[in-house]
């Protein structure tokens with residue numbers, strides 16, 4: 175919580191420029207992150223990876239504009255790289271520095287090559303987020319960790335330049351854009367003093383510098399992320415940078431994806447057998463179809479593992495879905511194996527899965543167990559493990575969020591995806607894992623699925639994570655109460671303007687921030703906050719957060735359509751920016767149904783939970799709630815428009831001993847790297863919401879409340895864990 179004590183971590187400024195900074199190294203290795211990223215094209219853009227969740231998205235955007243790009247570590251020796259490229263007939267036309275989880279003044283800030291900003295190199299550079307902070311810092315400007323974060327969708331205002339030339343009224347980077355543009359910001363550090371030679375080209379709606387340029391040196395920086403979908407005109411900004419600033423011609427074309435994938439599979443597998451892990455989801459079905467096309471169906475064994483955390487009837491539906499591919503499918507029920515499994519993490523044996531509360535530990539146990547079950551099935555077939563390749567439908571976000579070294583050397587682990595645990599990595603290193611979709615995002619895989627002739631109903635299935643309901647049950651033995659009272663008081667004051675517990679200075683600071691963030695307190699509205707004593711996972715400033723869940727409720731309003739949704743979404747955007755230990759905000763429904771006697775306000779503050787582990791009763795309870803939501807999504811025709819709808823079990827009883835609650839996250843996204851919550855009345859009808867809530871409360875035993883997630887990504891992730 176930085177509301178009372180903003181930490182200014184900037185070291186003293188003792189020179190005009192920090193070109194002598196200890197961030198700079200001379201001659202890093204030419205270490206190629208991913209061989210497939212080496213491209214033969216006449217022009218190339220180099221992306222320096224400072225550990226962003228979105229480096230691979232930058233690469234995708236550049237390629238979509240028909241310009242080739244390569245991702246390299248920040249410390250790559252640039253002159254050597256340029257010389258190698260030029261010998262192969264390729265000219266480096268510009269550099270993009272990505273975002274990253276570190277701070278420019280932090281001990282672990284990634285080092286970069288001494289020539290990056292030198293006149294010797296003299297290339298146009300675009301710094302994104304961390305990249306812009308680095309540029310500003312190195313040229314002597316100030317970067318500070320403010321009390322205010324910006325996480326989520328914001329508006330920036332593009333500033334006019336002094337130029338008399340009507341064509342150059344705004345920065346070249348923003349040519350053809352509107353004065354106000356919607357962008358994604360996710361940062362805790364900010365530029366507080368622009369470096370000499372640079373000027374501000376745009377500011378955020380919170381009044382923070384969100385873009386700088388030094389036209390003479392061809393250096394541009396943006397605090398926001400033009401590469402993600404949530405930045406509406408990001409593509410235009412890239413096009414301005416690549417074509418107008420770097421002078422690229424845009425004549426690079428990608429090979430046909432299907433052909434590329436088949437060539438890749440054949441080159442690895444040759445004439446060996448492939449065991450494809452199929453979940454029935456889009457990715458594994460497309461993966462299985464590609465592998466079958468590449469090596470022939472007779473060489474493919476499809477294995478579906480019921481890990482005990484599937485949706486109701488999921489495994490049955492998978493068999494049906496897979497039958498269209500004409501593959502030999504084996505289905506194993508490994509529920510007991512999974513419940514009782516353990517694994518070793520950094521040399522330590524974990525507890526049994528069914529007794530483990532830590533989400534990361536659970537994820538790691540599950541991923542490793544998938545591999546063990548697969549190996550044992552291979553042996554049962556009388557085959558030698560070393561003669562069989564394992565294929566998985568791993569996508570880019572899985573590897574990025576797990577911080578796989580195949581995509582970045584320095585990204586933070588947001589969450590370990592089950593298909594990228596230690597054991598999976600060992601197998602991958604031994605060359606036995608085939609992942610033809612590892613460079614793609616979900617929307618690209620859907621395109622591929624369509625072109626492979628898969629049915630619409632399969633291509634548009636809602637994604638379901640491999641660890642299944644195991645990562646949708648928040649397990650804990652005790653409530654999480656770190657700094658609970660202070661945080662609860664801050665949110666009480668922030669939302670209602672009432673509390674005697676805070677000093678005047680803190681209150682004034684909150685009032686000021688609310689005004690700056692255009693979220694003035696609405697005194698006539700009866701919305702109240704309650705801090706829930708559990709943690710969920712988020713991604714902020716390219717780093718993992720595991721922080722408080724905040725509930726908002728309105729005990730006086732009983733119908734969904736009379737709830738002031740736009741104010742609630744505004745609060746959901748604003749609160750995590752002020753209270754940095756809250757990364758997710760939910761609305762607590764208060765229906766006329768079964769929960770009418772459970773008044774949230776009587777129970778506030780909530781400092782207890784129902785102790786929860788992955789036990790059969792909790793799994794069954796969630797399966798039931800999840801099946802109700804699935805049925806309603808079909809009924810109201812929302813399968814395509816809501817990208818994914820995690821239904822989550824929370825150990826919050828709201829005063830009824832032994833009860834739990836159910837959270838529903840109706841999430842809209844293309845590539846799952848960023849996204850927004852569905853808005854009631856717009857993206858999901860009030861009728862549907864009422865139907866879901868009433869049904870859960872009346873037919874699922876032991877549920878106190880239904881909660882609706884109002885958080886975008888960032889700061890919250892799609893899944894709660």
Ligand SMILES: Nc1ncnc2c1ncn2[C@@H]1O[C@H](COP(=O)(O)OP(=O)(O)OP(=O)(O)O)[C@@H](O)[C@H]1O
Pocket residue numbers: 450451452453454455456457458459461477478479480481565566567568572593635636637638639640641
């Ligand atoms: N129950 C399962 N049995 C076998 N393999 C699985 C299972 N669950 C996941 N996998 C493997 O892990 C990969 C990643 O899972 P993920 O959920 O991301 O993809 P998917 O299930 O294929 O597609 P979707 O994202 O649409 O659910 C799958 O492609 C598949 O190879």
Ligand SMILES: O=c1[nH]c(=O)c2[nH+]cn([C@@H]3O[C@H](COP(=O)(O)O)[C@@H](O)[C@H]3O)c2[nH]1
Pocket residue numbers: 537571575589590591592593637638639640641818846887891892893894
């Ligand atoms: O197969 C999977 N194994 C996993 O361990 C895993 N974790 C998250 N997901 C899915 O990834 C997408 C992005 O999720 P997050 O925003 O929560 O990170 C969403 O579609 C999530 O459902 C997983 N899929």
Ligand SMILES: NC(=O)CC[C@H](N)C(=O)O
Pocket residue numbers: 226272273274275276277302303304305360361362363364714715716
């Ligand atoms: N996304 C980013 O690059 C964030 C940069 C830095 N870690 C911050 O929080 O400000």
Ligand SMILES: [Mg+2]
Pocket residue numbers: 453455456637638639640
């Ligand atoms: Mg899945």
